[in-house]
Amino acid sequence: MRATLIGQPLTRLDGRLKVTGRATYAAEFQRSKLAYGALIQSTIANGSVVSIDLSAAKSAPGVIGILTRENAPQFKPYPDELTKNGAPGESRVPLQDDNVYWVGQHLGVVVAETFEQATHAASLVRVQYESKPPLVSLTDANPVQPEKFIARERLQAKRGDVNGALASAAHKIDVVYSTPIENHNPIETTSTTAEWEAPDRLLIHESTRGIKQLQKVVASVFGLPRENVHIICKFIGGAFGAKGFQWSHTILATAAAQLVQRPVKITFTRPQMFDSAGQRAHTEQRFSLGTDNTGKLVALRHATTTHCSPVSEFTEPCGNMSRMLYSCPNVEVSHRLVRLNLTTPCPMRAPGEAPGIFALECALDELAHRADIDPVELRVRNYAEFNEYENKPWSSKKLRECYQRGAEKFGWSKRNRKPRATRAADGSQVGFGMATAIYPAGQQKAGATAILNKDGTVTVRSATHEIGTGTYTAMSQFAADTLGIPIEKVRFELGDSQFPDAPNNGGSWLTSSVAPAVMGACRELKKKIAQAGGNWPNDPAQLADLFVRSGQEQVQAEFNSEPNREEREKFSFFSYGALFVEVHVDLFGQVRVKRAVGVYDTGRMINPRLARSQILGGMLFGFSMALMEGTIPDQKTGRIVNPNLADYHVLVHADTPEFDIDFINEPDPHMPDLGARGIGEIGIVGAPAAVANAVFNATGKRVRDLPITPDKLI
Numbered sequence: 001m002r003a004t005l006i007g008q009p010l011t012r013l014d015g016r017l018k019v020t021g022r023a024t025y026a027a028e029f030q031r032s033k034l035a036y037g038a039l040i041q042s043t044i045a046n047g048s049v050v051s052i053d054l055s056a057a058k059s060a061p062g063v064i065g066i067l068t069r070e071n072a073p074q075f076k077p078y079p080d081e082l083t084k085n086g087a088p089g090e091s092r093v094p095l096q097d098d099n100v101y102w103v104g105q106h107l108g109v110v111v112a113e114t115f116e117q118a119t120h121a122a123s124l125v126r127v128q129y130e131s132k133p134p135l136v137s138l139t140d141a142n143p144v145q146p147e148k149f150i151a152r153e154r155l156q157a158k159r160g161d162v163n164g165a166l167a168s169a170a171h172k173i174d175v176v177y178s179t180p181i182e183n184h185n186p187i188e189t190t191s192t193t194a195e196w197e198a199p200d201r202l203l204i205h206e207s208t209r210g211i212k213q214l215q216k217v218v219a220s221v222f223g224l225p226r227e228n229v230h231i232i233c234k235f236i237g238g239a240f241g242a243k244g245f246q247w248s249h250t251i252l253a254t255a256a257a258q259l260v261q262r263p264v265k266i267t268f269t270r271p272q273m274f275d276s277a278g279q280r281a282h283t284e285q286r287f288s289l290g291t292d293n294t295g296k297l298v299a300l301r302h303a304t305t306t307h308c309s310p311v312s313e314f315t316e317p318c319g320n321m322s323r324m325l326y327s328c329p330n331v332e333v334s335h336r337l338v339r340l341n342l343t344t345p346c347p348m349r350a351p352g353e354a355p356g357i358f359a360l361e362c363a364l365d366e367l368a369h370r371a372d373i374d375p376v377e378l379r380v381r382n383y384a385e386f387n388e389y390e391n392k393p394w395s396s397k398k399l400r401e402c403y404q405r406g407a408e409k410f411g412w413s414k415r416n417r418k419p420r421a422t423r424a425a426d427g428s429q430v431g432f433g434m435a436t437a438i439y440p441a442g443q444q445k446a447g448a449t450a451i452l453n454k455d456g457t458v459t460v461r462s463a464t465h466e467i468g469t470g471t472y473t474a475m476s477q478f479a480a481d482t483l484g485i486p487i488e489k490v491r492f493e494l495g496d497s498q499f500p501d502a503p504n505n506g507g508s509w510l511t512s513s514v515a516p517a518v519m520g521a522c523r524e525l526k527k528k529i530a531q532a533g534g535n536w537p538n539d540p541a542q543l544a545d546l547f548v549r550s551g552q553e554q555v556q557a558e559f560n561s562e563p564n565r566e567e568r569e570k571f572s573f574f575s576y577g578a579l580f581v582e583v584h585v586d587l588f589g590q591v592r593v594k595r596a597v598g599v600y601d602t603g604r605m606i607n608p609r610l611a612r613s614q615i616l617g618g619m620l621f622g623f624s625m626a627l628m629e630g631t632i633p634d635q636k637t638g639r640i641v642n643p644n645l646a647d648y649h650v651l652v653h654a655d656t657p658e659f660d661i662d663f664i665n666e667p668d669p670h671m672p673d674l675g676a677r678g679i680g681e682i683g684i685v686g687a688p689a690a691v692a693n694a695v696f697n698a699t700g701k702r703v704r705d706l707p708i709t710p711d712k713l714i
């Protein structure tokens with residue numbers, strides 16, 4: 001492979017399309033005879049529907065039809081492989097009974113000629129309920145152990161004797177951290193347009209980062225062969241977890257389209273992003289840590305209580321990194337769940353790691369303060385030379401280098417260990433804080449096709465996704481390098497369920513999963529041409545001639561890649577980082593992140609520009625989590641009181657600090673062919689803790705409950 005493009009900071013190939021508005025997002029596909037659906041949603045959190053009065057809605061202007069339980073078809077269940085293993089998303093198909101489990105639950109769809117008419121008519125629907133008091137808070141009920149496991153994690157872990165070790169520890173802490181419910185707020189809200197092309201054939205345009213999974217889900221619910229369900233999604237305007245799983249709106253749009261015999265589009269309003277497509281659950285995390293008198297950890301206990309909905313089980317896996325990020329002989333990690341009358345939780349950017357590492361990295365900071373050891377030094381003293389939970393060596397780990405380089409770039413040595421010791425010229429209190437970042441480097445199987453066209457260009461296809469992170473660009477880099485042709489000669493296509501299999505886009509595994517398939521397909525293509533007697537030309541311009549001579553329209557090759565099982569079994573794969581922040585806290589308790597330095601070991605760089613952008617976005621997400629975000633359910637009614645961007649605050653450009661983001665950039669020897677590990681989610685990990693630790697350094701106040709709003713500091 002002539003590696004000329006991998007490692008280059010190429011700008012996004014689809015950048016121009018996006019900034020000129022020519023990139024077509026799910027809600028923007030025009031269909032003929034399109035009708036609009038508005039969801040009918042429950043206004044109570046617990047109970048059942050007694051009756052629904054549609055009379056006013058039916059006679060409202062523009063109404064074409066209304067789908068409720070009365071006229072809904074009998075849906076088949078979601079595929080077992082999703083619901084039985086506790087895969088995230090809804091596990092119960094809509095409209096098959098009268099039960100209500102949370103405010104906003106979908107009770108039907110009003111279909112009209114315009115979005116406004118549908119919305120107006122839906123507001124005229126009157127629902128009678130039998131209402132029971134809802135369970136809304138973690139303290140309302142007895143938590144239980146989760147029954148299902150998320151495929152990649154086990155939720156309870158124990159080694160050694162934590163109580164014994166704590167009893168004789170020289171320094172210890174025992175504290176509780178909490179993180180609030182958070183909602184995914186991509187600028188593009190969820191949208192689906194369902195269209196029956198024939199009585200047994202469906203075309204769906206949806207903002208989904210799980211094209212193949214959605215195809216499986218819809219086929220299963222409507223009893224269709226999988227290939228009769230065609231899902232298209234060319235661009236996604238942010239997802240962060242929400243668009244990855246099965247939610248009832250897709251089923252409802254599809255059934256509504258069947259009812260009115262026209263294409264039906266449902267696009268979420270901003271408030272619907274808070275009750276219809278998952279959320280990060282509220283967590284309470286009790287942390288006990290103990291060290292000997294040299295600062296070496298002797299005991300770690302991380303006990304998480306969180307919640308799921310009454311009908312779907314998902315556990316925010318907060319403790320998983322606590323099992324192995326540091327070396328410690330006595331460890332206990334546990335998770336308990338409460339079923340609450342709130343919408344179904346699901347992964348939200350770094351599920352588990354984001355809230356879990358907030359607690360772990362704050363706890364380390366508290367211990368460093370108590371033992372009077374520098375926080376970086378404490379981490380280095382407890383460096384894990386291998387994964388003590390799995391008892392395996394790391395595939396590659398340059399975290400020590402991340403600490404060193406990060407501390408140097410930031411000027412960590414200038415930090416005053418004493419809190420409240422530094423002020424800025426404007427009188428603000430100044431604090432330095434740091435945290436470790438870690439995220440699993442997963443890999444999945446994937447497929448790709450490479451096609452040599454008559455004009456000498458190559459088209460490469462895979463049913464993967466572009467969620468704003470640069471898939472079109474990165475995959476074109478891999479294809480062009482493997483083929484040894486200029487990137488302009490390559491066209492990478494994604495977002496179509498008719499393309500070869502690719503995994504759900506999540507878990508930071510897109511590039512490491514799909515790139516091996518893309519490279520494989522390109523190699524196969526070259527082989528095929530060689531077998532046909534043609535030599536892959538040194539001059540790519542000659543590619544077109546190959547065809548003229550062969551008389552064919554195109555030559556096509558496929559490849560299915562799988563993670564290297566042997567390597568995966570022998571080694572433990574993670575990405576790492578160290579981040580350092582400077583915060584200023586003004587007289588009114590307002591915290592601003594002024595500077596952020598992050599150094600990451602994610603293996604080999606594929607595209608430094610896109611990588612930096614990933615990390616930068618992740619860090620901002622983390623600062624937003626630290627300082628602003630929090631969904632507030634009313635404790636009596638279960639209704640979300642801040643379901644909009646005026647009351648649910650997210651960080652904006654004006655809050656952006658000065659960034660210095662750097663990478664170790666050393667290939668992982670156990671990721672054959674690729675050398676790169678996941679980069680998607682690690683940016684958020686550690687960011688909330690670094691801010692909280694800096695706020696403590698600035699003010700002497702230890703805020704353990706996110707977000708760190710001014711009321712907690714004055």
Ligand code: MOS
Pocket residue numbers: 240241347348349350351505506507508681
């Ligand atoms: Mo992440 S929410 O697993 O992309």
